[in-house]
Amino acid sequence: MKIYxxxxxxxxxxxxxxxxxxxxxxxxxxxxxxxxxxxxTDHNSCENAAACIKAGKVAGILVxxxxxxxxxxxxxxVCLFRDIESAINFQNLVYNSLPQLKNKPDxxxxxxxxxxxxxxxxxxxxFLLTSSNLSFNEAxxxxxxxxxxxxxxxxxxxSFSVIFNLGFIPDNLPIKTVEYRNYEDLKKMKDSKIxxxxxxxxxxxxxxxxxxxxERESFIDVDELTVSNIIDVL
Amino acid sequence: MKVSDLVEKLxxxxxxxxxGLEKEVxxxxxxxxxxxxxxxxxxxxxxITVQVxxxxxxxxxxxxxxxxxxxxxxxxxxxxxxxxNQEAIPVIKSSMNSYELCLKLSQIGV
Numbered sequence: 172m173k174i175y176x177x178x179x180x181x182x183x184x185x186x187x188x189x190x191x192x193x194x195x196x197x198x199x200x201x202x203x204x205x206x207x208x209x210x211x212t213d214h215n216s217c218e219n220a221a222a223c224i225k226a227g228k229v230a231g232i233l234v235x236x237x238x239x240x241x242x243x244x245x246x247x248x249v250c251l252f253r254d255i256e257s258a259i260n261f262q263n264l265v266y267n268s269l270p271q272l273k274n275k276p277d278x279x280x281x282x283x284x285x286x287x288x289x290x291x292x293x294x295x296x297x298f299l300l301t302s303s304n305l306s307f308n309e310a311x312x313x314x315x316x317x318x319x320x321x322x323x324x325x326x327x328x329x330s331f332s333v334i335f336n337l338g339f340i341p342d343n344l345p346i347k348t349v350e351y352r353n354y355e356d357l358k359k360m361k362d363s364k365i366x367x368x369x370x371x372x373x374x375x376x377x378x379x380x381x382x383x384x385x386e387r388e389s390f391i392d393v394d395e396l397t398v399s400n401i402i403d404v405l
Numbered sequence: 406m407k408v409s410d411l412v413e414k415l416x417x418x419x420x421x422x423x424x425g426l427e428k429e430v431x432x433x434x435x436x437x438x439x440x441x442x443x444x445x446x447x448x449x450x451x452x453i454t455v456q457v458x459x460x461x462x463x464x465x466x467x468x469x470x471x472x473x474x475x476x477x478x479x480x481x482x483x484x485x486x487x488x489x490n491q492e493a494i495p496v497i498k499s500s501m502n503s504y505e506l507c508l509k510l511s512q513i514g515v
């Protein structure tokens with residue numbers, strides 16, 4: 172079956188995420204837009220994923236727990252997991268690899284934690300908007316070990332992308348899918364052979380505001396609408 | 406000047422790619438965005454970068470750079486060292502930062 176997705180969405184836990192990016196606002200906006208599944212991918216953290224999964228169940232939309240990791244090369248990658256336990260396991264590894272700095276909310280923005288009813292239940296005080304000490308390769312292999320999917324993010328962007336920072340996608344890693352933002356930019360990269368054509372290319376919004384969330388434009392084929400089926404494909 | 410000459414003159418530490426020490430060096434390039442390096446560095450350059458991903462060896466080999474200097478004693482990944490041995494691209498470590506390395510390289514005439 173063909174399902175419409177947006178697998179890169181930030182909540183207000185990401186310092187750059189809008190305050191309106193609460194679990195219920197996100198899942199209901201995604202539902203309104205006609206999506207079948209979304210992923211919650213905050214910078215170096217999964218702490219709002221469980222609340223979004225719960226809110227998604229009520230709204231009737233599938234939510235995949237994830238994270239947008241920033242590896243030590245300043246490269247962003249979307250990491251998706253089959254269950255919240257795997258996501259938290261990975262989060263612990265990432266937290267241990269972040270510099271022990273405190274966030275400065277007045278400069279970078281607040282890092283807000285919600286429950287599934289959109290109540291604020293805490294503030295994450297770690298500085299999340301920075302590089303983990305894990306390398307791109309290490310992060311990819313750790314996510315695979317947890318049976319997740321590792322998707323280099325916005326490869327067509329001129330910052331924080333594997334192509335821009337590392338020149339090309341290392342081909343000795345278990346990467347099947349890569350994410351882009353703009354088809355024209357991706358096409359230029361494919362035409363100039365900067366990126367090999369044999370990846371699965373998915374468009375994601377990297378939404379930091381509610382209105383950024385994709386409409387029914389990015390799809391994949393799965394046997395069944397479950398998190399495991401989606402991750403198998405990716 | 407050869408890679409081995411600059412290693413000796415600046416008292417640097419070669420960690421891998423020893424087979425490439427007789428390469429001629431021509432100019433210095435320093436940048437950490439590999440896509441930028443791929444389109445701007447030129448053959449023979451000594452390349453200074455804080456990146457230690459195995460891709461640095463592929464870039465150096467593609468452009469026929471003479472060697473890579475990793476500043477500030479940054480630990481280099483094993484996979485990178487392995488690739489550097491295969492491709493005979495010397496990976497050299499230093500406690501100096503990129504700016505200090507540029508100054509020293511300039512002083513010895515690279």
